[in-house]
Amino acid sequence: MPDVPRYAHPEAIVTTEWLAANLADPALRIFDCTTYLHYETGTGRPYRVEAAIADYRAAHIPGSAFLDLPGELSDTASPFAFTMPAPDDLAARCAAKGIGAGTRVVLYARKSPQWATRVWWMLRAIGFDDAAVLDGGWDAWAAEGRPAEAGETRYPPATLAARPRPGLFVGKAEMRAAIGDAATCSINALSPELHRGENDRYGRAGRIPGSVNLPAAALLEAGTLRLKPPAAAAESFAAIGADPSKRILLYCGGGIAATLDAFVLHQLGYRDIAVYDASMSEWAKDASLPVETG
Template identity: 65%
Template sequence: METTSFRYPDALVTADWLSAHLEDPGLRIYDCTTYLRYTPGTGKPYTVESGRADYDAGHIPNSAFLDLQADLSDNRSGLRFTILPPDALADRFAAHGIGDDSRVILYSRGNMQWATRVWWMLRYVGFDNAAILDGGWDNWAIDGRSVSTTATRYPAANLTADPRPDLFVGKDLTRAAIGDTSACILNALAPDLHSGANDRYGRPGRIPGSVNVPAADLQIGERRLFADPGIVASKFAAVGADPAKRIVIYCGGGIAATLDAYLMHQLGYEDLAVYDNSMSEWANDPELPIETD
């Protein structure tokens, strides 16, 4: 039987590898953690809390902190985590020390989706030399590896943008994919949100015709390691996510979707897009169709 493996091994590193390379001069390590504090009954699905305080309390040595909402998103938008234009985003990354010759390692706490969001954003601006730390902070801390409380700030660098604008889509292109036999719309949210049993984002339900592979099911246990590539591949195959199709992935705000997108990229899917504002936008626009079980 053929064994499934990830296609881009350089885009995923282990804690052992990082421990051995912490002092590499060209390495740029970033804690990307953000927290969503769910607030039922308030009219908002969640409030956003920076992970900076936890970073200050202890982080992987030589790692800097990236604040996704404050530093890397379009704060003119009424929606959280809206993607910036690629040239502007490249400038933000460069200000945090990511340059054309950098080797970047990304991690987060509690859920690797924050690291995969930044990884997907780097690909969007045309930067490919970034990797996810498998298991992130959780796996690192469980093993009792070295921790620092000294904040790192890398010197500004020069990052040349070579945009891939098709990696993110808005509501219009997402709507156009409904009923398109050459496309597959995939929801990375939990099953109760997909079915409509939970109305966290506004109108309950899902984008019509979409299938469900929850991002949470692709990480294993308290260490938050990625599931085996064969298991991941079988989950996407089971819902009809054909690699020959255009795959549009969504979630609540374009974060969990990037974890699915990262793993699909690792499995060789080539035509992938993340719906940036996802259900935070879709569920609150009465002009857009929605369905429930």
Template identity: 70%
Template sequence: MTATPRYVHPEAIVTTAWLAEHLDDPALRIFDCTTYLRYETGTGRPYRVESGRADYEQGHIPGSAFLDLQGELSDISAPTNFMMPAPEDLAARFAAKGIGEGTRAILYSRKNIQWATRVWWMLRAVGFDNAAVLDGGFDKWSAEARPVEAAEARYPAAKLAAAPRSGLFVGKQEVKAAIGDPGACTINALAPDLHRGDTPRYGRPGRIPGSVNVPVSEVIDSASLTLKTPKSVAAIFTSVGADLSKRIILYCGGGIAATLDAFLLHQLGYQDIAVYDASMSEWAKDETLPIEVG
């Protein structure tokens, strides 16, 4: 890590002040990406997925449209939620929403920036690089008493040819192969109790053996919901052994929180970063895969 860590892709992070000044930019495609996980007990599933559309319809950043991550952008035939569709399919879905040639996508969410970073990471995976997340999301926008509107916005369809980047998402075999590999660092973005195995939310309690814990709550300022400083975030990752020279694999419950850690590692200049898409939603249920607690 450099002596003075910095975010090396500042164009991928925008402030509320910047967005307020550029709402009329015809090239912008602004999206509310909010999803909620409603945790339940006694249902046999870790949570119920709820689209954030209802909150969007109550009020959103002017001109912004809505992206339903599970309903519109995920492979709904997959056994776990939020799985990536094939790159060409996903690119076509983004294009239908207005993301493509000549546009810049601005992504925001409510309560947690991880929903915006998930969509950002998906766009990067299909080769679209002109996207940014709104630091602090709708919560900061609202706290600053900036304007909102209730009218639904839609953008004209765009052209987006998939140019897939291999390795940004991995499956269980790649994750299993990294166990015990000194050249790899596997990071769990879930809360500490889930990492320790105190809570059997996803099936078998515990974590992928040898993985370390960087909960997404550690990299976000709890008051403003903005990203912590590069220096603070760099120190957190360095403290768990995430060296720049290593292959970094990130996971969580369903491949969402992991993208926030991945986004920040990318910002810090890490080159070899992958998200385990199915994460503990798959791993904890597969009895053939190792797990550890404590």
């Protein structure tokens, strides 16, 4: 097992204990980022997207606001559900929600941390580094009997200037160019059956040729939504050939689960990581792009 005693960027992970002790910090901006995917057949789309605003209004971490990822933080003109907006556009949208200079942002989600890591990765892509993910999310907070409140919180607008980091998101051209490239490791963060091509949820069943599989859920402790210890996570990536010297390209169904893999890789010290934003929602529907199964 690789000797990885701690994550490389612990400031980007906060515990429920830390958050409970710091709720009164006036610089803190806490956001529920949850989105639900309702899998339906016969609709011609992989899932129906629902921002979890109703659950947030019913109960949330005290003082936290809500981020409507598909509605407020995605390019709704795109044919794909979660397309990253242009950097300046995203910065303006985040500033309107209260994210900006002098704020410390904590992101959490329900049922999967992938919604929080998606927003974290987007913020990193526009140069905002004062954000962290709540380990265990709402589920851990609630299970521990910590306080909750109903209703809705809104933060005052802030000022946020985009400082884009090119290369944190890629498109289908980069993914296609990586096929057969020994210096690149393409990783599918979807479930094993989707990777093997046993489900045609996104169109043509299968995966991007040559890609390997590390489901986002495999990076979480069994029975919880907390991240696995660093050594266990490092072992999982090493087992699929994700060498730190390689460029790592991550994809999934719509660029969400892939960000959990990306977040953990960043924590493990990998430096050349990118997420394919449209992922299989685009790739599987483009007949000019190859897929493989098995």
